[in-house]
Amino acid sequence: MVLGYLHKTNILYRDLKPENVLMGNDGYLLLADFGLAKRLQNQKDETETFCGTPEYMAPEILGRTIKKSTKHGLAVDWWAVGILTYEMMIGHTPFY
Numbered sequence: 001m002v003l004g005y006l007h008k009t010n011i012l013y014r015d016l017k018p019e020n021v022l023m024g025n026d027g028y029l030l031l032a033d034f035g036l037a038k039r040l041q042n043q044k045d046e047t048e049t050f051c052g053t054p055e056y057m058a059p060e061i062l063g064r065t066i067k068k069s070t071k072h073g074l075a076v077d078w079w080a081v082g083i084l085t086y087e088m089m090i091g092h093t094p095f096y
């Protein structure tokens with residue numbers, strides 16, 4: 001999966017949602033809009049930036065509004081994969 005590749009190169013995507021998943025002419029899925037992506041120093045590095053689409057944000061990112069020092073890493077992208085999968089199966093996001 002593309003997120004696996006991005007994470008191997010220490011890139012945190014942070015904006016996975018249906019509008020950013022495109023299908024190429026060859027039928028492969030492509031990711032678009034890397035405006036919120038961030039290069040980390042290593043795979044265990046964390047960031048504190050509050051950004052993304054609220055319906056797809058992991059609790060670590062949303063926690064930033066409650067606790068001022070909440071950090072997040074690559075796991076937030078996998079949370080968004082779960083939200084996206086749920087939406088594709090059910091028809092809406094689980095926390096709308």
